Amino acid sequence: MTLHQHIVPHTKHLRVFYTVAQQASMSKAAEELRRAPSAVANSIRQLEASLQAALFERTTRGVILTEAGRILARRVEYAFEEMQAVRAKLDEVHARNGTTPLRNPPIYSLAVNERRLAVWIAFAERKHMGEVARQMQISQPAVSMALRDLEDSTGLTLFDRSTSVVRLTSVGELLLMHVKRALAQLGLALAEIAALKGVMEGQVTIGALPFGRAYILPMAIARIHEKYPLLRFVTVEGPFESLVNKLWCGDLDLVLGPLPPVEQYSDLLREDIFNDRIAVIARAGHPLAEDHAHLQDLAEAHWVLPAAGTPTRESLQSAFQSMGVQEPHVTVESSDLSMIRGLLLNSDLITAASRHLFEPEIRAGLLRVLPIELPQTRRHIGILRRKQEHSSPGAQLLIEEIRNTRIEGVDLACPS
Numbered sequence: 001m002t003l004h005q006h007i008v009p010h011t012k013h014l015r016v017f018y019t020v021a022q023q024a025s026m027s028k029a030a031e032e033l034r035r036a037p038s039a040v041a042n043s044i045r046q047l048e049a050s051l052q053a054a055l056f057e058r059t060t061r062g063v064i065l066t067e068a069g070r071i072l073a074r075r076v077e078y079a080f081e082e083m084q085a086v087r088a089k090l091d092e093v094h095a096r097n098g099t100t101p102l103r104n105p106p107i108y109s110l111a112v113n114e115r116r117l118a119v120w121i122a123f124a125e126r127k128h129m130g131e132v133a134r135q136m137q138i139s140q141p142a143v144s145m146a147l148r149d150l151e152d153s154t155g156l157t158l159f160d161r162s163t164s165v166v167r168l169t170s171v172g173e174l175l176l177m178h179v180k181r182a183l184a185q186l187g188l189a190l191a192e193i194a195a196l197k198g199v200m201e202g203q204v205t206i207g208a209l210p211f212g213r214a215y216i217l218p219m220a221i222a223r224i225h226e227k228y229p230l231l232r233f234v235t236v237e238g239p240f241e242s243l244v245n246k247l248w249c250g251d252l253d254l255v256l257g258p259l260p261p262v263e264q265y266s267d268l269l270r271e272d273i274f275n276d277r278i279a280v281i282a283r284a285g286h287p288l289a290e291d292h293a294h295l296q297d298l299a300e301a302h303w304v305l306p307a308a309g310t311p312t313r314e315s316l317q318s319a320f321q322s323m324g325v326q327e328p329h330v331t332v333e334s335s336d337l338s339m340i341r342g343l344l345l346n347s348d349l350i351t352a353a354s355r356h357l358f359e360p361e362i363r364a365g366l367l368r369v370l371p372i373e374l375p376q377t378r379r380h381i382g383i384l385r386r387k388q389e390h391s392s393p394g395a396q397l398l399i400e401e402i403r404n405t406r407i408e409g410v411d412l413a414c415p416s
C-alpha cells in the first residue's frame with residue numbers, strides 16, 4: 001500500500017467537508033465545528049484543489065454536493081464508520097486496562113498528517129526504521145518522531161519499545177488494520193472521481209494464486225490494457241491466508257485462483273468461475289509416462305509439490321487417502337512454477353497441478369499428463385473480492401473480464 005494510492009491529500013479537512021455536506025451550509029458547519037467560516041471555506045478550497053474537482057455548488061440558500069462531492073461524501077462516511085468501529089474496540093481495551101481514552105483523538109476522523117500515516121504504514125510493512133527512512137527519503141530520527149507523535153495523538157500504546165527492535169503492539173496492529181480499510185475507501189473516492197471525468201486510471205492490485213497468475217490473469221489484463229492503457233496492475237503472491245488478510249485490509253482489490261473455504265471474513269464475497277481438475281504431470285520419456293502407471297508407482301515416485309496446507313497439496317493427500325495409498329514422497333517443496341517446470345523437464349520428478357499451468361510444454365510434447373485419474377481433486381477456480389460497493393472501477397472492469405475469459409478444456413463452474 002503506497003501513500004498516493006489510498007490517501008486523499010489533506011485528510012485533516014475530511015471532517016470539515018463531511019460536516020458541510022451534512023449541514024448543507026458552511027456557516028452552520030462552522031458553528032458546529034466552532035471554527036471561523038473563513039477557515040471552513042479555506043479547508044473546502046484546499047480539498048477541492050487537491051482533488052481537482054468541485055465538491056459543492058454554492059447557492060443563496062447554502063451549498064449542494066456535486067457528483068464528485070457525493071462520491072467523496074459516501075466514501076468518507078464509510079471511512080468514518082470504519083474508524084468508529086475500531087474506536088469502540090479500543091474503548092474496550094481502555095476499560096479493561098482501567099485507563100481513560102482521549103476524548104477526541106484526531107485519528108478517528110483521519111485528521112492526521114498524511115506523512116505520518118505513510119510512515120506508519122511503511123513501518124508496519126518494513127518493520128525497520130532504517131528501511132522506512134530510506135523508502136520515505138527522510139532521516140531515521142524523523143521516522144521515530146513521526147511514530148512517537150502519532151502514538152501520542154491517539155493516547156494508545158501502538159509500539160513496543162521494550163526490546164532493541166521496535167514492534168507494533170496488538171493494539172497498534174488492530175488500529176492499523178482499520179485505518180487501512182478506511183484509507184482504502186478514500187482510494188476508491190479518488191478512482192471514482194477520476195472515472196467521473198472519463199479517465200480510467202489508478203492501480204488494481206491482485207492477490208494471484210498459481211492457476212490465476214499463470215493463465216487467467218495475463219489474458220484478462222492484456223484485454224483491459226488495450227481499452228484502458230492508464231490503468232496499472234500489480235500482482236502480489238503469497239500464502240492464501242496472507243492474501244485474504246491483505247484483501248480485508250484494503251491492500252488488495254481481489255484474490256484469484258483455487259479458493260479454499262473462507263468463513264472468518266463475512267464481508268468478502270467468493271465467486272467461482274471455473275471447475276478444474278488436478279492432473280499428474282511428468283516429462284516426456286518419463287518411465288511412468290511410457291508405461292501404464294499404477295497407484296503404487298505414484299506412491300514410490302519422487303514429487304515436487306507446493307507446501308503442506310496449500311489447496312493442491314491437501315487435494316492430493318485426500319486423493320491418496322481415498323485410494324488407500326500412502327502419501328507421496330516430496331523431494332522438492334516449491335510453489336514456484338519456473339522451478340517446478342525446470343525440475344519436471346530435467347529430472348524424473350513428477351508433480352500434481354492443473355494441466356493449464358504447463359499447457360505450452362504439453363502441446364510441444366515436452367511434458368505429459370499421466371493417464372491416472374485422481375479422485376476428489378476437482379476444485380473451484382474463482383475470485384475472492386470485497387462487495388461491489390467497496391471495489392474500484394478498475395477492479396470491477398478486471399473482474400468482469402475474468403468472468404468473460406474462456407479457457408479451452410476447462411468447465412465453467414456451476415453456481416453453488
